[in-house]
Structure formats: C-alpha cells, structure tokens
Amino acid sequence: MTRQIPKEEGLDHSLAFMREGYLYVPNRRKSFQSNLFETRLLGERVVCLGGAEAAAVFYDADKFVRQDAAPKRLLKTLFGEDGVQTLDGTAHTHRKKMFMALMFPANIERLTKLVRRGWERTLDAAESETVLYDVAQEVLMRAVCEWAGVPLRENEVKRRTDEMRLLFESGTALGLKHLRGRTARSSAESWIREMVEEVRTNRLLPNKQTALYEFTWHRDEAGELLPADVVAVEVINILRPTVAVSIYVLFTVLALHQFPESRAKLAHGEIEPTWFVQEVRRFYPFFPVTAARVRRNFEWNDYAFEQGTLVLLDLYGTNHDFALWSEPDQFNPERFKSWTESPFAFIPQGGGDVDFGHRCAGEHVTIEILRETIDVFLNHYRYAVPSQDLSYSFVDLPSLPKSGLILNHIERNEQK
Numbered sequence: 001m002t003r004q005i006p007k008e009e010g011l012d013h014s015l016a017f018m019r020e021g022y023l024y025v026p027n028r029r030k031s032f033q034s035n036l037f038e039t040r041l042l043g044e045r046v047v048c049l050g051g052a053e054a055a056a057v058f059y060d061a062d063k064f065v066r067q068d069a070a071p072k073r074l075l076k077t078l079f080g081e082d083g084v085q086t087l088d089g090t091a092h093t094h095r096k097k098m099f100m101a102l103m104f105p106a107n108i109e110r111l112t113k114l115v116r117r118g119w120e121r122t123l124d125a126a127e128s129e130t131v132l133y134d135v136a137q138e139v140l141m142r143a144v145c146e147w148a149g150v151p152l153r154e155n156e157v158k159r160r161t162d163e164m165r166l167l168f169e170s171g172t173a174l175g176l177k178h179l180r181g182r183t184a185r186s187s188a189e190s191w192i193r194e195m196v197e198e199v200r201t202n203r204l205l206p207n208k209q210t211a212l213y214e215f216t217w218h219r220d221e222a223g224e225l226l227p228a229d230v231v232a233v234e235v236i237n238i239l240r241p242t243v244a245v246s247i248y249v250l251f252t253v254l255a256l257h258q259f260p261e262s263r264a265k266l267a268h269g270e271i272e273p274t275w276f277v278q279e280v281r282r283f284y285p286f287f288p289v290t291a292a293r294v295r296r297n298f299e300w301n302d303y304a305f306e307q308g309t310l311v312l313l314d315l316y317g318t319n320h321d322f323a324l325w326s327e328p329d330q331f332n333p334e335r336f337k338s339w340t341e342s343p344f345a346f347i348p349q350g351g352g353d354v355d356f357g358h359r360c361a362g363e364h365v366t367i368e369i370l371r372e373t374i375d376v377f378l379n380h381y382r383y384a385v386p387s388q389d390l391s392y393s394f395v396d397l398p399s400l401p402k403s404g405l406i407l408n409h410i411e412r413n414e415q416k
Ligand code: HEM
Pocket: 084, 085, 086, 096, 099, 237, 238, 239, 241, 242, 244, 245, 246, 248, 286, 287, 290, 291, 315, 348, 349, 350, 351, 357, 358, 359, 360, 361, 362, 363, 365, 366
C-alpha cells in the first residue's frame, strides 16, 4: 500500500518560498516531521526531499533526470542553455569527463597559485577601506581567466567581473536585476564564443589543459565538436562559479572574525584548515536546493513518485539536519576531525558521485581556494574589521554579509 505524501494545502506557495528562502524546505520538513512533502511552486506540483537517505535516492540516475528541471529563468541567467547541468545519461557523463579532466591536483594547484599571487598583489595595494566582496571577485576573475586560457584585457577586468557576478546574483531576482542578468549572459557568451571561433581558426592559441583549449576541441559522444555557443556556456561554467567562490571567501573571513576561539585553534595548529573550510561550507547558506524530475514511476519508502514530477533536494537543510549533525547550528570545525565521508549527508555543492552524477565539478577547486585564503588572512596579513552590518539574510539568494565585509589597516604580517 502506498502512503500519502504529506501535502502543503493551498494553490501556490511561491511567495512563501521567496519569503522564507533557505528555510522554506527545512521549516516544512520540521512541521510535517517528514523528510518529504508535497507543495505547489510556480503553478506546478513539487515534491521536496531532505536528509541523507533522500539524497541517495535523488542522485540515483535511474530514478531522476535533469532535462527540463531547472526553471527557464535560471537557464537564461545562472546556468546558460544546453550546459552540463541539463544533460542526462551518456551525454552527461561524456560532458562531465571534459570538466573533470581539468581537475587533477597539479592543475588545481596552478589555479590556487594564481589566486595566491592575486591576493598578495591586491592586499599589498589595499587602500584604507577595502570591500572584500569586490576585491575577491577581481582576484578570482583574473586568476580563473588565466587558468582557463581566457585572455582578459586590463581595461575589461571590471566589466567582465561584473558580468560574472550578475549571472549568479540575478538567477532568482525579479524585475530589472533579472533583466540585467540576461544581458550579462548574452554579453559574456558572445565574448567567449568569439574566442572559440578564434581558437578554431588558429588566431588564438590557448595552452593545453586550459578550459578554453580543451572545451573548444572536445568531441561529444558522436565524435562532433560542440557548437561554439555550447563551448561558451561551459567555459562560463568554469569562470562564473569560481568568481562565486568570493561568497565563501567572505564567509571564511567572517568566520575567522566571529569565532575567535576557532581562529586561535587554527593558528595553533589544533584545527586543520580543511576542517575549517568544510565547516564554512556546511554552516553558511549558499545553494538552498537543487532540482530534478522523476525519470519513471517508482516507489520509495512506500511513497509513489510519478514520472515527470519536479523534485527539489534540500541542500542547506540536509547540512543542518539534526539526524545527521550534532548541534548543527553551532559553528564547530572540529566535527570534521572524525567525519566519516558521506556523499549524501554533507552536500553544500550537491551529493553523490562527481564523475557520474551532477555533483559539483569544482568542489576541490573551492576547497583549495579557501584553504589558500585562510593561509593568506590568518598567517600573512593583519587587518581590522571595523564596525559594519555583518548580518546575512536567510531569504536573499545568494546570501552574503550585507556590508560586503569591509576591512581596513591591511598590512603584511612581517613575522611570517
Ligand atoms: C562557490 C562555490 C560553489 C558552490 C556552492 C557550488 C555548488 C554547486 C551545486 C549545488 C551544483 C549542483 C549539484 C546538483 O545539481 O546536483 C554544482 C554543479 C556544478 N558546479 Fe559548482 N559550486 C561551486 C563552485 C564551483 C566551481 C569553482 C566550479 C568550477 C571550477 C564549479 C563547477 C560546477 C559544474 C560544472 C557543475 C555542474 C555539474 C553537473 O551538472 O554534472 N562549481 N555546483
């Protein structure tokens, strides 16, 4: 006998989702006392899932597909069309391999060295007050463009960095900001598309093992080169999220400021930088949910899932699940000391298998950039955090400290 999925009554709950943001799904999981419930969003029946067991089902590619799962407005801004996020089956694994071929340790180290150099150049030249959000984005944009083989002229650094920022800031925005996100997407895509055409006609020669080179010459499972606009979407799938790591940079520096006990343990080597980074990724909000559609009818725990149903997985809530984490609302990097790596309980960047599923291709890149950032801000520079609005929202997506994190009195720590 199948059971009834707990259901939120009413015609549509999109407004409640916008009002509650990261907490929309966790709040209802709590009140229904259930790891799944049914609701209606943007006029469509949606099932929301949370927790490790649910994540394991969600990442079972026999049960779920990504085709038509992301809303059009996200494809027009954040993701782009026909990118890896929207693919299934062998088309997906083939395309994902193209990304993962860049993610070997020496290549990730090449990127973190570029980030390191960028931090030093920027912090050495820092003026009296520095908004970390702004400078972090430029540091990351310069570094990732060089890493990806994308020429970035000095006079276009600001414009192209702003475009990347708009792509991830405008995904869920309404009105003018959303329109600005669409404009940023078409401008960024034509910028990269022209480069792809130059590479294909030997007018631009990026190094091997860069995204521009490898994606331009990648052949799909039928042996065909990708259309230039799809290459552009995929190169931007490297540039945009790397610039978005700026948000985690802010949360990392905020955590160093707001949790002085953990900072001291980090400085004395009692906490590993990696535990600190993992706790930042677990604790602070970033992606609230990810989406898929039911591939074909199946039952799970006696609940019926019908083909085509839109399903959201609660990423933020799973990282704060009382069944999986002790005192989940406490910032405690030491919890990662004895953490038994689970691909489904800790899912700030998605879960499951990175090569065969939709888990984030850039998780190691993110971790390494943040480890480098900790070393820079903890060991190599001194700075002050003046009084400012450091609050962050659980409603606005993406969430980040309101002030953009202002630092002053930045100077090199000459003792190191
Ligand atoms: C800012 C930190 C980041 C966060 C919070 C993040 C988060 C995510 C999430 C939630 C997903 C979707 C998982 C799913 O739908 O199952 C994803 C996918 C992806 N991410 Fe990230 N990401 C970050 C950084 C990066 C970086 C630095 C890169 C590349 C250098 C990257 C490249 C990708 C790609 C290519 C995908 C699509 C994977 C697929 O569909 O198979 N991300 N990321």
